[in-house]
Amino acid sequence: MMYKKAILVLLSALALSGCKTIGAANPIDALIPSHTEDSIKELTDIISKAVNKPVKLTEFAFTKNSRIAIEPSNSFDIRFGEIGGKQIEKPPMFRLTLEGDQCWLNFEETGQSWRLKTVKCVANAKD
Amino acid sequence: MKKQLSYSLMAVASAALIALSGCGGSDAVQWNEGVFESSEEFKNRCQVPRSGSDILGNTFPDVQGSTLLENNWLRSWSNETYLWYNEIIDQNPANFSDTESYFDVLKTQELTPNGNAKDNFHFSQSTESYLQRSQSGVSFGYGLQWALISSTPPRELRVAFSQPNGAAAAVNLFRGAEVLEIDGVDVINANSESDLAILNAGISPSSEGETHTFLVRDLGATETRTVTMTSGAVAESAILANDVIQTSSGNVGYVVYNTFQAFSEVELIDAFNQLESQDIQDLVLDLRYNGGGRLFIASELGYMIAGPTQTEGQTFEQIVYNDKIAPEDPVPFFSLSGAGNATPGVPLPSLNLSRVFILTTGSTCSASEAVINGLRGIDVEVILIGDTTCGKPYGFFPTDNCGTTYFTIQLTGVNAKGFGEYPDGFSPENTQGSLGVVVPGCSVADDFNHAFGDLDEALLNQALQFRETGTCSAPAIAKSNLQTAEKQANGLEIKVDSDPLGKIMIRSK
Numbered sequence: 157m158m159y160k161k162a163i164l165v166l167l168s169a170l171a172l173s174g175c176k177t178i179g180a181a182n183p184i185d186a187l188i189p190s191h192t193e194d195s196i197k198e199l200t201d202i203i204s205k206a207v208n209k210p211v212k213l214t215e216f217a218f219t220k221n222s223r224i225a226i227e228p229s230n231s232f233d234i235r236f237g238e239i240g241g242k243q244i245e246k247p248p249m250f251r252l253t254l255e256g257d258q259c260w261l262n263f264e265e266t267g268q269s270w271r272l273k274t275v276k277c278v279a280n281a282k283d
Numbered sequence: 284m285k286k287q288l289s290y291s292l293m294a295v296a297s298a299a300l301i302a303l304s305g306c307g308g309s310d311a312v313q314w315n316e317g318v319f320e321s322s323e324e325f326k327n328r329c330q331v332p333r334s335g336s337d338i339l340g341n342t343f344p345d346v347q348g349s350t351l352l353e354n355n356w357l358r359s360w361s362n363e364t365y366l367w368y369n370e371i372i373d374q375n376p377a378n379f380s381d382t383e384s385y386f387d388v389l390k391t392q393e394l395t396p397n398g399n400a401k402d403n404f405h406f407s408q409s410t411e412s413y414l415q416r417s418q419s420g421v422s423f424g425y426g427l428q429w430a431l432i433s434s435t436p437p438r439e440l441r442v443a444f445s446q447p448n449g450a451a452a453a454v455n456l457f458r459g460a461e462v463l464e465i466d467g468v469d470v471i472n473a474n475s476e477s478d479l480a481i482l483n484a485g486i487s488p489s490s491e492g493e494t495h496t497f498l499v500r501d502l503g504a505t506e507t508r509t510v511t512m513t514s515g516a517v518a519e520s521a522i523l524a525n526d527v528i529q530t531s532s533g534n535v536g537y538v539v540y541n542t543f544q545a546f547s548e549v550e551l552i553d554a555f556n557q558l559e560s561q562d563i564q565d566l567v568l569d570l571r572y573n574g575g576g577r578l579f580i581a582s583e584l585g586y587m588i589a590g591p592t593q594t595e596g597q598t599f600e601q602i603v604y605n606d607k608i609a610p611e612d613p614v615p616f617f618s619l620s621g622a623g624n625a626t627p628g629v630p631l632p633s634l635n636l637s638r639v640f641i642l643t644t645g646s647t648c649s650a651s652e653a654v655i656n657g658l659r660g661i662d663v664e665v666i667l668i669g670d671t672t673c674g675k676p677y678g679f680f681p682t683d684n685c686g687t688t689y690f691t692i693q694l695t696g697v698n699a700k701g702f703g704e705y706p707d708g709f710s711p712e713n714t715q716g717s718l719g720v721v722v723p724g725c726s727v728a729d730d731f732n733h734a735f736g737d738l739d740e741a742l743l744n745q746a747l748q749f750r751e752t753g754t755c756s757a758p759a760i761a762k763s764n765l766q767t768a769e770k771q772a773n774g775l776e777i778k779v780d781s782d783p784l785g786k787i788m789i790r791s792k
Contacts, residue, residue, distance in 0.1 A: 185626075208341065209414050212423075214516040223624045225545030228416040229423070229519075230574065232487040234438070234470075234479055236404060237431040238574030241678035242649050242696065244602060244614075246579070246622070247545050
């Protein structure tokens with residue numbers, strides 16, 4: 157009984173937040189032909205909260221590939237040259253998909269998905 | 284049972300210690316040489332705790348502590364995770380009035396076979412700055428890449444290349460130009476922390492809209508000039524050239540690959556897919572400015588060069604931690620995509636080569652060197668053309684405490700033969716002066732006069748000649764001379780294909 161109640165609460169919360177954990181049938185990889193300020197902000201806000209750190213996205217995000225990685229940009233130091241060593245962890249990956257005419261952002265690490273409100277996307281012709 | 288008891292006693296003692304130190308900022312921590320408490324006992328106990336929340340609304344975990352407690356965290360954390368923890372000379376953290384100077388001594392003082400510091404990669408930065416770098420396939424800069432020819436005074440910093448339409452190109456700042464001053468600070472001789480911070484702020488801006496002033500001398504020029512550039516978001520390209528060079532002895536692929544970041548995977552696979560269809564007999568892989576990145580993508584690159592027969596069941600790299608951390612399974616040569624932004628699980632193309640020519644400089648680091656070492660581990664012949672690589676077989680897990688993110692060497696790696704000792708880099712065999720691990724090939728100074736893929740460019744030209752004759756036509760150049768070599772010519776803009784995925788250049792030699 158308690159489990160059922162908990163599941164109901166979880167589903168309600170997910171519905172309210174526009175977030176889901178189980179994808180609908182036949183999502184296809186998608187691209188964003190052109191961004192608006194709102195679309196960049198919406199993606200930035202979702203991804204920043206998902207990875208729990210401030211993330212910078214620009215008008216290039218999801219314009220060429222349906223998957224993007226969030227990782228530190230190369231940084232250069234006058235004492236060492238390029239900072240950083242071999243990285244052996246996989247960075248957080250996000251995938252943009254299209255279901256019907258609705259764009260979704262998917263966080264691969266957790267399986268979470270977000271229904272995007274301001275992002276207009278199209279099917280990725282490469283897939 | 285005895286172990287449980289001792290843990291309980293330790294827990295009680297630790298709790299008492301925390302309780303004591305939490306009173307009025309007291310930090311009654313007794314230093315016992317060679318005895319280390321868990322770093323968790325000291326975590327987030329800060330001299331100046333961050334208050335409130337970060338920009339995402341996360342409350343900072345900091346509580347009131349002291350510099351001594353922060354130093355104790357550094358001491359214990361280093362003892363737990365530093366690769367050579369047993370080479371750290373244990374010093375009383377109470378004798379250091381700031382964390383920066385204490386962190387500086389928490390590393391090995393040993394030297395490499397060449398007499399260089401064994402640990403050259405020990406540093407920290409503000410966590411705020413570190414987090415500002417989280418992004419996807421963009422960087423904030425001027426549309427150029429730096430080449431640090433000499434990192435210590437007399438320092439030498441040049442423009443490796445500049446991208447069309449970037450801020451650098453807009454002020455005619457092109458490949459080979461030397462930077463003499465940044466925001467009024469002398470690049471060649473600066474040594475104070477404050478001056479180095481000013482230089483770093485100018486070289487590596489962390490946001491858009493930062494304006495910095497540079498005194499530069501263009502390649503071949505005698506006069507200097509001042510340019511002002513404003514940082515912007517720059518879309519990064521990993522593949523800067525992807526050519527097929529037709530020779531009398533077959534097609535030679537030429538790929539300039541500039542970073543192993545996750546976003547590069549699609550570009551890299553596309554480049555090799557194109558080469559695979561061109562009946563490539565040899566490959567010249569230009570890693571001269573590739574500072575590294577993801578090891579798994581290095582493994583994919585190794586597979587795409589060597590192919591399935593040579594790599595099946597083989598180790599690309601075995602990660603090595605200190606002896607307190609359990610080893611993991613070895614990293615194989617991945618034959619399927621998925622280490623970066625490509626669709627996971629797709630078979631990778633392969634050239635099935637038994638040798639590869641790799642172009643290198645001192646900026647060839649980390650995952651680039653892992654490719655060299657990984658291929659040598661399965662007896663793929665690696666021929667180096669250029670300069671000694673940087674010698675960074677290491678990795679870090681950047682860790683925050685009290686607003687500073689610390690980088691200390693925590694891992695290294697060995698190839699299928701168990702070899703991984705190259706702290707002085709890999710050197711082409713006729714390099715004069717101090718050498719790293721000697722590899723067949725030719726020592727050649729970086730050629731700032733020619734664009735990537737130009738058949739007259741010195742490294743590519745030497746690679747093609749070595750392929751034909753097996754000898755080095757250019758005289759060997761000592762490393763010290765390499766650092767100051769300069770051709771007399773005007774600056775040259777590097778042509779970077781804005782859509783390198785879409786085309787492959789085919790030319791005849």
